[in-house]
Amino acid sequence: MTNPTLLVAKHTYLSRLKKKSFWWLIISPILLIAAAGLLGYGISYFSNDQPAKVAIIGPSTSREAINQSASKMNIKVSSITDEQSAQSALKKQTIDGILTLHDGQGTLVTQQKAPKIDKDQLQAVLSKLFLTTQAENYGLTARQTAALMTPFSLKTTVQNQSNQQDADNNQAAKAVISVAVTIIVLLIVSTYASLIGNEIANEKSSRIMETLLAASSAQAQYFGKLLGITGLLVTQLLSYVVLGVGANLFGQQIMMVKQALSYLTALTPAFLTYTFIFIIVATGLYLILAAIAASLVNDTSQVSQAMVPVTTLAMIPYVVGLASASNGGNNVVVRIFAYIPFMSQSTMPSLLANQYVNWWQALLSLTISLIALVALAQYGQKLYAKNVLSYSDENILKQLLASFKRS
DSSP states (O other), X not given: OOHHHHHHHHHHHHHHHTSHHHHHHHHHHHHHHHHHHHHHHHHHHHTOOOOEEEEEESOHHHHHHHHHTHHHHTEEEOSOOSHHHHHHHHHHTSSSEEEEEETTEEEEEEOTTOOOOOHHHHHHHHHHHHHHHHHHHTTOOHHHHHHHHOOOOOOOOOTTOSSHHHHHHHHHHHHHHXXXXXXXXXXXXXXXXXXXXXXXXXXXXXXXXXXHHHHSOHHHHHHHHHHHHHHHHXXXXXXXXXXXXXXHHHOXXXXXXXXXXXXXXXXXXXXXXXXXXXXXXXXXXXXXXXXXXXXXXXSXXXXXXXXXXHHHHHHHHHHHHHXXXXXXXXXXXXXXXXXXXXTGGGTHHHHHHTTSSOXXXXXXXXXXXXHHHHHHHHHHHHHHHHHTTOOOOSOHHHHHHHXXXXX
């Protein structure tokens, strides 16, 4: 790598690093995630159902047994014990329901807008009461009754998981990563493609590109800008790594942070490193396309037009990734996309996280993207050198297609 290239990379990196817009780019996703977390917590906190107030008409022993497990069923046992008073209270809406028990059968009547009652828990408690009563009627001893009511014990484990909690966290993390990587890549590609597009457009519109090329070369300008913008991406991703480590060290006392980190621990460092590298490589591919397209603009007003082919291409893996997040491993199209550069970054990490592919397949996909990155970088440098001093009023897309044909 030549010194002029490093100088351009340094200038591009530092000039953008000093701008408030770049730091806002880093902070804004964190603020959005924090706001979403607080909003979700607030909704959950204020929407917690109050227990349903239920009058129980039946034996006092049954009422006492249900009262002991009331919190599990989300109910509160009313002091009303006769049916006439209960029906009157239900009409006045001073209670939420009536549970009538008689001869091993039960009937639950509730208001239409009554808080939700855990009917499975209620069924379990009533079944236990019924079995106890039947055992007494058959003359069974307390020991025999206890043995009869002992539930069947079934233990479940997941291979390569230390405990069931880790397994649950792993599944939750895999479900999230399937969607998260797809969205993150699209946001990063859109943002950094626009950055390099504006970087080149600013120099062309101010007509200083000729001076820059006279002082260095098109190759130095091209690779320098790519390295500089990629450096900003690495800085952003490393910032999140540092914040994650800090949250892990100092945020364990905060319940919401601790719960979020419990899911992230299910993802191995190898997988996170792989995804980190893949995002950089994939973004590099799109940055090259963005640099080629931006070399055709005349001023900054044409940047958005020049970026349309890049963002359109990035939308394809985004749509496929979201559409196949639940069962991507069984989709032939997704499996093919997992090995195609520009597409694989939104599919292969998801397949790897959900264990639809092995590590050698994941590394093969990454290797293919790396080879494509090197080849496209060399090819793009030639197009950049041809187009960067061109000032045409023709449609950007037509110019782009024509430049590919000429090469």
